[in-house]
Amino acid sequence: MIESGIQNKNSVFISCKDHTVSKEQFDLLFDPEKQMLATFPKPDLKKIPGYYKSEDYISHTDSKKSLIEKIYHQVKKHMLLKKLKWIERKVTEKGTILDIGAGTGDFLNEAKKRGWKVHGIEPDKKARKRALEKGIKLSVNSHNFKSEKFDVITMWHVLEHVYDLKSQIIELEHLLKKNGLLIIAVPNYKSYDAQYYEEFWAAYDVPRHLWHFSQQSFKHLFSGYGFKQTDLKPLIFDSFYVSLLSEKYKTGTSNFLKAIAIGFKSNFKARSTTEYSSLVYFFRKSK
Template sequence: MEDKILEKLTKCPLCKSGLFLTGQEIKDLAVSQEKFSICNCTNCGLKFTNPRPSAESIGKYYDFPEYFSHDDKATNLTQFIYQSVRKYTINQKVKFLTSLKPQKGKFLDYGCGTAELLSKASDSGWKVTGIEPNEKARSLANSKLEGKIHATIDKLPKTASFDIITLYHVLEHIHSLRKTLKLIINHLKSDGYIIIAVPNPESYDAVKYGEFWAGWDVPRHLYHFNAKSIEQIGDIFDLQLVQELPMYFDSYYVSLLSEGYADPNQSLVKKYWKAIVAGKKSNQEAAKRAGNYSSNLFIFKKK
């Protein structure tokens, strides 16, 4: 890809340690076909893409029709399945929000995409706000919730506070990791919750597919969180991890994408069947290995 502008990190973006090792190289199989190195922090356990595109240059790596969270319409079978599952999971997410805060209240979704979750939450009685940097997705979101979706967290009033803040598959995309987490926490009420969902590079499907694992998604995924690095988030930002939950559907979807990367010429039927088998196996293995699912959901509160 032309005009690639990379920034090289000299410290871990989470714990600021300079003790990290360069590990495997992963190819961007979705867009550019470029290879990116994954570094492993020996202090906090975080894996991070390094060097990586700068915040100003990374936009072009999102410019492909299969980036489904930025679109409302299904144009192929995989996207149709993604959006069908998303409708179901959104209902479950709203129920979970309400289980945490039965009185409901103010809800911020950071990286809200096209605001499907926020719209459902709003219909259920939550007062909603969204952050979405992608212009196309933000425009679609504001067409549903006019004036409630902002480009950056800096656009929020400094006094704005929320009962629940969610980052569903968002934290791995944020360039200014520590700064942004601090800003987010500043907008959390003293008895509020932060919910973070991230892919797991130590899951069964990650190991099975190796360099073809769709969860790497370099360079769009700047960070790759394991259990140790998630615990470090709690320690660094004075948060208490109160619950960890599996995201069962992710193993099937990630396996489907990974199958396409590993063998682009296989038949559609074979690809879907193998993805179903791999996704089921991933969930079964995670149940044996203390929650090592393809993606996990972490619920934090202030200490």
């Protein structure tokens, strides 16, 4: 079972702090079979929205006030096009695309400009409002799409937030057309920058990130479902952005040059190990 819980306190991999909202401490419990970490205690579902109530939560805002925000949005703009080119090389024609956890709608906005029929899901009200201002109407959940099938489904740094992994994977299988393309991007806790920053690694982002994945995790999670992994790509800029935030959490300042050096070192090591700071998994629905 995916939701086995990993409740044994002896399996604590690392303990870390919520630096963004609550300042609470959480343990990350290790499942040796799945090579996956689970945030403990797992907050009650009703309390989860409260952990997102911060102007510093960057995927729900278009703010460009700080240096980190400016860098984030410049890299994001570049990567939107790169992500769509990855997808377009793997399809014969531009059809329907569903983005789950669409944030402020920038990915779908770019896809729409390139001729895709776009749909999106975003639970955060403020993020949906910003997306609507860009002409992208997002649904609060998947209820509107129960009878639809999509050519492509994307989850850009979303699966780690999902409360019930098993239900989510079953839903993905239902929503995707046969031979459809599923793309999932997540942080990789086996990267060098994760090992270097340890409890200060910003991509742990507890408790908003409920799960923490490795490449081995995905083999277990999607085993037995109608998906076949066909490709794996790195998000090489993530090591720099995550290192900037991690330096801030660790030292109180961004330490720009130090963070960039760690980001470069992480990417260099990953050239031989494939353990990049963030990874994009590509799947085909085989049945």
